[in-house]
Amino acid sequence: MKSTHTLLIPNMLPYHFNLGVKLLKNYGYKAEVLNCTDSRVAQTGLKYVHNDICYPAILVVGQFIDAIENGKYDPHKVALMYFQTGGGCRASNYVSLLRKALEKAGYSYVPVIAVSLLGIEKHPGFKVTLPLLKRMMYCFFYGDLLMSLVNQCKPYEITPGSSEKLAQELTQELGNKVGDARSFCKNAEHNFARIISAFTALPCDLTRKKVRVGVVGEIYVKYSALGNNNLENFLVDHNAEVIFPGLMGFMFYFVYNIMSDYTLYREGRLAYIPAKMAYAFLEKKEKTLNRLLNNSGRFRPSLPFKRITELIEPFMGKGCKMGEGWLLPAEMLELIESGVPNIICTQPFGCLPNHICGKGMLKPIKDKYPNANIIAVDYDASASSVNQENRIELMLANAQTESHKEHLD
Amino acid sequence: MDYSIGIDIGSTTVKLVIAKNGETVFRLYERHFSQVREKAAELLEKALAQLGDITVKAALSGSAAMGLAEASGIPFVQEVFATGQAVKAFAPETTCAIELGGEDAKIIFFDGGMDERMNGSCAGGTGAFIDQMATLLNVTTDELDKLSLKYDKIYPIASRCGVFAKSDIQPLLNQGARKEDIAASIYQAVVNQTIAGLAQGRRIEGNVIFLGGPLYYCEGLRRRFRETLNLDEQHATLPDYARFSVALGASMYASSSGIEASLSHIIELIHSVKSLSFGTNRLDPLFNSEKEYEAFKKRHEKAKLTRRDINKYSGKAYLGIDCGSTTTKLALIGEDCSLLYTYYSSNEGSPVDIVKSQLENVYSLCGERIVICGSAVTGYGEELIENAFGVSCGVVETIAHYRAAEYFRPDVDFILDIGGQDIKCFRIKNRAIDSIFLNEACSSGCGSFLETFAKSLGYSIADFARLGLFAKAPVNLGSRCTVFMNSSVKQSQKEGATVSDISAGLSISVVKNALYKVIRVSSAQELGKNIVVQGGTFYNDAVLRAFEKELGCDVIRPDISGLMGAFGAALYAKSHPSDSLIGPEEIANFKWTAAATVCHGCTNHCHLTISTFPNSKRFISGNQCQRFSQDAAADEDLPNLYEYKRRCLSVLPRGTGSRGTIGLPMSLGMYELLPLWNGIFTHLGFSAIISDPSTRATYEKGQFTIPSDTACYPAKLMHGHIEELLEQKPDAIFYPCLTYNIDEHSSDNHYNCPVVAYYSELLSGNIEELKNTRFLHPYLNVNKPKELARELHKVLNSAFGKVFKRSEIYEAVMYGFSEYQRYMEDVRRHGREAIKEARRAGKRIMILAGRPYHIDPEICHGIDKLANSLGFAVVTEDSVCSPDMQTPNVGVLNQWTYHSRLYKAAMFAAQNRDVELVQMVSFGCGVDAITTDEVRCILESRGKLYTQLKIDEITNLGAVKIRLRSLLGAIEERENRYEHGLCQIYRGDEVDTHASDPQHAAISL
Secondary structure, X not given: OOOOOEEEEEOOOHHHHHHHHHHHHHOOOEEEEEOOOOOHHHHHHHHHOOOOOOHHHHHHHHHHHHHHHHOOOOHHHEEEEEEOOOOOOHHHHHXXXXXXXXXXXXXXXXXXXXXXXXXXXXXXXXOOOHHHHHHHHHHHHHHHHHHHHHHHHOOOEOOOOHHHHHHHHHHHHHHHHOOOHHHHHHOHHHHHHHHHHHHHOOXXXXXXXXXXXXXXXXXXXXXXXXXXXXXXXXXXXXXEEXXXXXXXXXXXXXXXXXXXXXXXXXXXXXXXXXXHHHHHHHHHHHHHHHHHHHHHOOOOOOOOHHHHHXXXXXXXXXXXXXXXXXXXXXXXXXXXHOOOOEEEEEEEOOOHHHHHHHHHHHHHHHHHOOOOEEEEEEXXXXXXXXXXXXXXXXXXXXXXXXXXXXXXX | OOEEEEEEEOOOEEEEEEEXXXXXXXXXXXXXXXXXXXXXXXXXXXXXXXXXXXXXXXXXXXXXXXHHHHHHOOOEEOHHHHHHHHHHXXXXXXXXXXXXXXXXXXXXXXXXXXXXXXXXXXOOOOHHHHHHHHHHHOOOHHHHHHHHOOOOOOOOOOOOOHHHHHHHHHHHHHOOOOHHHHHHHHHHHHHHHHHHHHHOOOOOOOOEEEEOHHHHHOHHHHHHHHHHHOOOOOOEEOOOOHHXXXXXXXXXXXXXXXXXXXXXXXXXXXHHOOXXXXXXXXXXXXXXXXXXXXXXXXXXXXXXXXXXXXXXXXXEEXXXXXXXXXXXXXXXXXXXOOEEEEEEEEOOOXXXXXXXXXXXXXXXXXXXXXXXXXXXXXXXXXXXXXXXXXXXXXXXHHHHHHHHXXXXXXXXXXXXXXXXXXXXXXXXXXXXXXXXXXXXXXXXXXXXXXXXXXXXXXOOHHXXXXXXXXXXXXXXXXXXXXXXXXXXXXXXXXXXXXXXXHHHHHHHHHHHHHHHHHHXXXXXXHOOOOEEEEOHHHHOHHHHHHHHHHHOOOOEOOOOHXXXXXXXXXXXXXXXOXXXXXXXXXXXXXXXXXXXXXXXXXXXXXXXXXXXXXXHXXXXXXXXXXXXXXXXXXXXXXXXXXXXXXXXXXXXXXXXXXXXXXXXXXXXXXXXXXXXXXHHHHHOOOEEEEOOOOOHHHHHHHHHHOOOOOOOHHHHHHHXXXXXXXHOOOOEEEOOEOOEOOOOXXXXXXXXXHHHHHHHHHXXXXXXXXXXXXXXXXXXXXXOHHHHHHHHHHHHHHHHOOOOOHHHHHHHHHHHHHHHHHHXXXXXXXXXXXXXXXXXXXXXXXXXXXXXXXXXXXXXXXXXHHHHHOOEEEEEHHHHOOOOOOOOOOOOOOOEHHHHHHHHHHHHHHHOOOEEEEEEEEOOOOOHHHHHHHHHHHHHHOOOOOEEEEEOOOOOHHHHHHHHXXXXXXXXXXXXXXXXXXXXXXXXXXXXXXXXOHHHHHHOO
């Protein structure tokens, strides 16, 4: 399969995924990120999955089937690869839904490969080794850094498009190193520093007045431009600097929950130790990154994950782990604590965990932080962007008033 | 001279305010009927004519102005923000402003830090909703307002969603409730929606002002607000700028940040963006040419029924009446099935009056020549009409429609009927109904929706449909729900869509809704070769064409597509001749009255409508129970596991209470694990306070703290249960967080759904009073007694001081588990006995499958009893699946405890000939989007019918009854044909029924 099939991966985070694809290619796989954002995608999805399922499932399935039907691919020579989080949320069923949809559409022979951070559904044609997994994590670290730096530069760049262009160049550069464990992983600190200094050197006009807006929410609609009607561009066009909490937080959250299963319920003893090791590994990388960002004097580091786990304490137990779980309100708190009270909480329409972790936490958070200016926005195949944008406009208008002004530390 | 101008373009109207040094000098308010830019320019022209070409500073506001602002370069200010600024300037003493717009509702609090709230993506209760309701009542909005002032009583109408409200109102109309009362109830629903949905617990008091068109025009609405909020006219005022607050705010914004230009230049700017680029979200046209349309019309003209002149015909005739939710249809056929007379009209409130005058008409036409030898009625009003006029038989809708379709096409494979409120689809196999698909309780995507939309844009439905036929680029409007479509239309207007594009887009939406949401089909092959489409909506050529295009095949539309129910009923009457129909003299003297009353037979307090007919015949409707239905008494004793479980849980010993009281809220997961928790706490010496079974009042009590309006009803009820417990001041309230449920070893994992698992986190954050009590919601492991005891020990000792020993808690936990096991085994044993008993009595068995909390009377709305009254023994999903039963293979991840029971129960139904499964699904239950397909698949793989009932706060039992009767009708019809050797109906016998499993063997006798 390795030599014959092309792995198709729906896009969510361009920097992360493009690097990931380069990594897979290095391992001898043919892989491509699906970028189609035509309205066909949602239409196709609605045709093949239950219309009440979450919007991300509709889009992902739609994008896959659309790629098979309208892409340049031979259906017999593609395999679909999807990142799956697992857990008690219905999102853990995406892969099953995808398989059912393929069957309905007459492509039951197309292999589906479900990848999760925990491991991979056994698949004869696709072998995941520990080194591959480790390098994949590094891809995500680099992706986080690039995304964060681009977001911090884009509203200020002198030459429009220059920060994205720089990120692409750096991705290319990293892509060349991906095959070499030494320069890609071992020398990561060097690469991080190189990326940061490249962005520090990017000509920017920092006197421009921008409102900083944080985006949290369900992982797919939060990140994917297809899922959130290109929220990032909308906000940048409306004079905002956008802040997306990185994927590292989600990786932390993921291993933290494995540890919690043991500390809360005494279940999963075997997974506890490796999770603890992974946690320590992530903490090390986080420290390195934050040190470098601090030293840059230009870019903001993120709050340490440990601090985030403390912030959420008065609001919610950390056993709440379906979907984005406790991490979602924790990220709101992180933003507020770091001087960004303007927040958009994104979720697919009817998202089950977000009833509790998103909309359900707004009141207690606003009670404690009266300056918080949070708006919840639902995304759906049928929700019009006018409605969404109108609410975001309100949030932006409020961001300008005294009571919601950023309190900078 | 400082002129500033604010233009507010909302979803339905354009408002214009011109101020000079802050003083309003000119203002206009007009509906734009989708012609957004033209109307804005037109209003500006009027200003130009009056004020001359002054230099102004201008700004835009309103949801429909966003695109215009971007394209024209005129600054934009968000409407709620603008309102806030205007109110602050003009009425600084205001504490709260309530603004209702065409499609948005907003509340702004001014005291203690400004707080602005807008309705979520999913919410009714706005101007468009009031418009729709007026259309439903067949009055203008003005008349609606006048009616509402003369009300006597208020009916509870679902407030959270416009579409749901409609489902509540329709039965009221059909029952003959007074329009005055309904009008006031509609307003009350708007008020409740606004207060519950937007204020979310924050009190509305002090100086309140009303803003926006609907509140300006509807005095009745203001009255409802005042009464509900306990405010007098001094404290709840309607300022003179009520309709203009946004435009006013925009003009204020303009004076500081507006674009400075002459009026004529601004008009030019607006005109210049006339040719906005097409939004990308467009679809292919329905017809590419007139010629294509002609061919299409010719093809469909073939499906024609023979007609005879009623004035010349003599002999026997048969009458069919289809009393639908929005329309009443009549068909009179002759001995040769030719049509003699038809009637089709909207109900306009009371179907009884319509049928009466029609009968008079028919009798006068018949004279002595024609004798009506049989009559049948079908549809929502079936029982009412049957009782009123002595119609000889009632026919289930599905059967009537099948009869009619079969007449046109004996080898029909698939029938799709889109009516005013319902979509009914059935697949026919071997000349029997093989599966039935009905739309959800809400009526979005049906005919009445198209009609309302046409009216709101100022067209008749026929003209509106015609416009769509040749639209160049139909808009993609999605298909989730009417409210969503409204805003999609708004969006497309922003993108410059024409009315014809919108019309075609709506037709396509209706079709997509039916195909992909109701039937869940993805290709024409799945439907079969011969497809008959019918229902009033298919008179609309645009819809018909959209359907054929979407499926990629030709279908048959009978020329009487809207009368198929009545025609089918007439055919049925022909095969069941009778002369019970009241005669011409009786009709002439026919008088009837309808009176509303509240039933005090139980705690439900149903609002009844009692219709009295000649010969003092009475018909009572509106009741949730079966107390007044004729066939109730005989079936009182049929087994009902819902009732049994409720009783079991209510008689659990509550303990003596030396160690204090503990409150257990009776909703969600508590319905499953009450025996466990109750066992533990009573064994520890607590006395348990268990909240009462839910009622509507429970919901109302808690509705103000619900943060997410799209959560399921069982979760929302939780708020009321907590409030009720708080009133009783227990020493603590306990509702744990349970990521994992009991492991029954029959699924890949044993999760709870996120809502059941973590709802207490939400409760603790949103119910203020919980902060003043001990609210225990620890994360617990219910699969390891030792771990459970360890954690409870920690939690209880930190809550009550160190008074609990680890060992005593362990003992209590073990006791709790034994209680839980005993309860579950008891339920299963009872399930087996119920099945045996039903089989002895020769009754059908229904697994009314859902979740443990669906036994709550307010959640299942008495569907269990309704099923009993239809002759079913009712069992629960957990009573038929034992842990040692094999789990069926499903195509999805089977990882939730409750849901894996559904699969087992479906398997059980599939394997037992006399067992049917009906699945209850709560609105907003995301997990059921996965399970429903699987359950259907399991049932249909063995030739069983699948029925789904969507339930929420609405209690439209009429619709449920139709669904259950459809099921029953289809089963009976199949069995009938089976006995005659016409078809093979059941494939379950072919499979191994776990004969080796002794417990199971006992069930499948």
